[in-house]
Amino acid sequence: MKKTIAVLPGDGIGPEVTDAAVKVLQSIAMRYGHTFHLKHAAIGGTAVDQFDNPLPQQTIDVCEESDAILLGAVGGTKWDSNPAHLRPEKGLLNIRKHFDLFANIRPVKAVPALLASSPLKEEVAKEVDMVIVRELTSGLYFGEPKRRSEKSAVDTLVYTREEIERIVNQAFEIARTRRGKVTSVDKANVLETSKLWREVVEERRKAYPDIEVEHMLVDSAAMKLITDPRTFDVVVTENMFGDILSDEASVITGSLGMLPSASIRSDGFGLYEPVHGSAPDIAGQNKANPAAAILSAAMMLKHSFGLHTEAAAIEKAVMDVLEDGYCTGDLAGDGKRTVSTDRFVTKVVEELERE
Amino acid sequence: MKKTIAVLPGDGIGPEVTDAAVKVLQSIAMRYGHTFHLKHAAIGGTAVDQFDNPLPQQTIDVCEESDAILLGAVGGTKWDSNPAHLRPEKGLLNIRKHFDLFANIRPVKAVPALLASSPLKEEVAKEVDMVIVRELTSGLYFGEPKRRSEKSAVDTLVYTREEIERIVNQAFEIARTRRGKVTSVDKANVLETSKLWREVVEERRKAYPDIEVEHMLVDSAAMKLITDPRTFDVVVTENMFGDILSDEASVITGSLGMLPSASIRSDGFGLYEPVHGSAPDIAGQNKANPAAAILSAAMMLKHSFGLHTEAAAIEKAVMDVLEDGYCTGDLAGDGKRTVSTDRFVTKVVEELERE
Numbered sequence: 001m002k003k004t005i006a007v008l009p010g011d012g013i014g015p016e017v018t019d020a021a022v023k024v025l026q027s028i029a030m031r032y033g034h035t036f037h038l039k040h041a042a043i044g045g046t047a048v049d050q051f052d053n054p055l056p057q058q059t060i061d062v063c064e065e066s067d068a069i070l071l072g073a074v075g076g077t078k079w080d081s082n083p084a085h086l087r088p089e090k091g092l093l094n095i096r097k098h099f100d101l102f103a104n105i106r107p108v109k110a111v112p113a114l115l116a117s118s119p120l121k122e123e124v125a126k127e128v129d130m131v132i133v134r135e136l137t138s139g140l141y142f143g144e145p146k147r148r149s150e151k152s153a154v155d156t157l158v159y160t161r162e163e164i165e166r167i168v169n170q171a172f173e174i175a176r177t178r179r180g181k182v183t184s185v186d187k188a189n190v191l192e193t194s195k196l197w198r199e200v201v202e203e204r205r206k207a208y209p210d211i212e213v214e215h216m217l218v219d220s221a222a223m224k225l226i227t228d229p230r231t232f233d234v235v236v237t238e239n240m241f242g243d244i245l246s247d248e249a250s251v252i253t254g255s256l257g258m259l260p261s262a263s264i265r266s267d268g269f270g271l272y273e274p275v276h277g278s279a280p281d282i283a284g285q286n287k288a289n290p291a292a293a294i295l296s297a298a299m300m301l302k303h304s305f306g307l308h309t310e311a312a313a314i315e316k317a318v319m320d321v322l323e324d325g326y327c328t329g330d331l332a333g334d335g336k337r338t339v340s341t342d343r344f345v346t347k348v349v350e351e352l353e354r355e
Numbered sequence: 356m357k358k359t360i361a362v363l364p365g366d367g368i369g370p371e372v373t374d375a376a377v378k379v380l381q382s383i384a385m386r387y388g389h390t391f392h393l394k395h396a397a398i399g400g401t402a403v404d405q406f407d408n409p410l411p412q413q414t415i416d417v418c419e420e421s422d423a424i425l426l427g428a429v430g431g432t433k434w435d436s437n438p439a440h441l442r443p444e445k446g447l448l449n450i451r452k453h454f455d456l457f458a459n460i461r462p463v464k465a466v467p468a469l470l471a472s473s474p475l476k477e478e479v480a481k482e483v484d485m486v487i488v489r490e491l492t493s494g495l496y497f498g499e500p501k502r503r504s505e506k507s508a509v510d511t512l513v514y515t516r517e518e519i520e521r522i523v524n525q526a527f528e529i530a531r532t533r534r535g536k537v538t539s540v541d542k543a544n545v546l547e548t549s550k551l552w553r554e555v556v557e558e559r560r561k562a563y564p565d566i567e568v569e570h571m572l573v574d575s576a577a578m579k580l581i582t583d584p585r586t587f588d589v590v591v592t593e594n595m596f597g598d599i600l601s602d603e604a605s606v607i608t609g610s611l612g613m614l615p616s617a618s619i620r621s622d623g624f625g626l627y628e629p630v631h632g633s634a635p636d637i638a639g640q641n642k643a644n645p646a647a648a649i650l651s652a653a654m655m656l657k658h659s660f661g662l663h664t665e666a667a668a669i670e671k672a673v674m675d676v677l678e679d680g681y682c683t684g685d686l687a688g689d690g691k692r693t694v695s696t697d698r699f700v701t702k703v704v705e706e707l708e709r710e
């Protein structure tokens with residue numbers, strides 16, 4: 001298989017973790033006889049510094065000529081006081097909107113070797129295995145009017161039926177490949193958009209009689225993610241709720257440094273990035289955990305290229321390295337061997353070559 | 356002191372827990388020489404059943420003639436399919452708006468005797484001691500337009516400078532009576548309302564040079580409440596974020612059944628209610644934990660009536676009963692003596708009489 005991948009390292013630890021993922025992709029290419037053309041381009045604060053634009057046109061061009069996007073991370077205090085259009089995050093918001101990446105998919109799975117790092121009691125966090133499906137290109141993030149005056153400010157939460165339908169369908173499809181349960185999260189006792197959301201879920205479920213459906217209010221969901229996270233399989237929700245709940249979910253198993261994400265379009269094109277941020281404090285020190293970026297590359301192989309065997313090989317290699325006790329500093333603990341970013345990647349590649 | 360208190364028992368376990376709080380108030384009245392006139396009125400599903408209105412005019416009248424409101428809980432599956440204007444929650448939303456109860460105050464404090472019930476590791480949850488200050492009468496809950504058509508729906512997130520100022524001032528004032536730190540939570544990298552919010556916090560802090568101020572994005576806050584809840588002192592945020600974060604915070608210490616809340620107006624008038632819901636499954640069984648309602652009554656004495664000694668006496672009595680090992684079923688565990696609602700109240704009243 002021949003594929004072109006846009007690599008957008010971004011800021012902070014972004015470059016080192018995307019480098020790591022690229023090494024793993026290269027090893028996969030060799031072993032399975034694929035060709036991955038990698039085209040690097042700038043995004044985020046780095047792009048602001050170089051091009052005065054967090055998502056320059058040449059980056060969009062590179063992505064348009066590619067089959068998928070691998071992103072590191074964007075952001076850093078350096079750019080925090082920039083005006084909105086020159087902020088790193090704006091690059092992320094723009095790329096989502098430009099490529100219509102409406103479905104953000106975030107698996108959260110407990111890794112037995114890492115439960116000691118979880119803030120939750122082991123009996124609460126163990127066996128957690130859920131996917132959060134967040135609508136990513138509508139809602140409060142993009143709704144108009146969105147403006148302010150001296151005396152007030154307004155944002156608009158708007159959803160069309162079609163926007164809800166496609167994300168809900170996505171969740172149902174994912175549930176079919178898993179335990180067959182969808183939890184739809186809304187605030188239907190207060191919001192009109194949530195009432196429409198709930199209605200659409202009720203309509204769409206008719207096409208998925210095999211899937212169990214549950215509606216949950218966002219405040220209850222925020223509690224249940226902590227008290228009883230194992231009850232979730234696929235969680236589907238709108239943009240703002242998804243932002244909050246997926247970050248909340250990302251810390252419950254203690255493996256934030258391991259979590260990948262995909263932001264995809266209907267045709268399979270997608271952007272893949274680690275859930276963790278740019279961590280400027282440890283950037284350039286060969287300390288960052290590259291697992292999330294590597295696992296994001298695995299998600300790309302699976303979702304965008306249909307390379308399931310290759311994706312599974314990467315996932316297994318990462319888990320094996322962790323089970324052998326190797327980890328980066330963020331996961332250090334009793335009986336663990338703390339290694340550098342480079343060494344961790346080398347270990348993963350060795351595992352891949354051994355398999 | 357002579358005060359009139361509107362008692363709105365509401366639905367589910369609401370009546371039994373407000374009864375409990377009333378007994379404690381009566382004991383306080385006797386011991387400290389106060390007169391509390393208690394006027395009962397209907398709200399929520401019970402009011403829908405009786406008056407076809409979740410907040411009947413006669414209830415509003417009773418509250419207007421009172422110095423404070425004590426509420427049990429509203430809601431229940433029985434009314435879940437009612438049209439919006441006949442749903443129990445509507446009673447709550449209407450009473451908040453009618454009385455301009457703009458500041459929702461929710462203390463979350465770890466109780467050593469209950470840490471075993473927390474989903475968090477003891478070393479994470481112990482010593483948690485924060486207050487969440489949520490704006491309660493504006494934002495997405497009430498903003499116009501708020502409507503739907505066949506093909507789409509819209510809600511509006513709007514804030515005026517004055518609305519933000521008064522809630523932020525409230526948070527600063529509370530911080531002065533505590534550890535002197537305010538964490539303002541927003542989504543300033545995406546929302547216009549959040550940018551205004553942040554600006555107002557920056558302006559208001561000038562009047563409170565003694566208070567440490569920190570800004571936090573709502574997604575980060577959702578993580579930090581789990582990974583590092585001890586870092587929070589006073590958290591201030593807008594209505595929808597506050598709904599989510601305060602419920603999230605309510606489960607971290609394992610003492611949800613103990614948490615009181617206040618929803619207050621600028622002049623000190625306020626509505627006091629337990630954070631827990633109406634729990635219809637255990638209603639009428641003399642099993643409900645009355646601690647949250649009792650502690651809500653204590654908050655009323657403090658905030659609305661300035662009776663600090665009396666409030667402290669109630670708080671101490673409840674803690675003493677818990678430390679003696681007595682608790683209701685929701686907190687049952689090793690070395691605990693599970694007692695009924697009535698028995699728990701009797702114990703608290705005995706402690707009060709002993710002090």
Ligand SMILES: CC(C)[C@H](C(=O)O)[C@@H](O)C(=O)O
Pocket residue numbers: 089092093243544545574
């Ligand atoms: C950087 C920010 C705009 C972004 C979001 O809120 O969507 C981030 O928090 C995320 O979840 O990817």
Ligand SMILES: CC(C)[C@H](C(=O)O)[C@@H](O)C(=O)O
Pocket residue numbers: 189190219444447448598
């Ligand atoms: C019942 C509901 C409308 C209410 C809210 O969202 O404000 C509740 O969740 C709360 O937090 O008091």
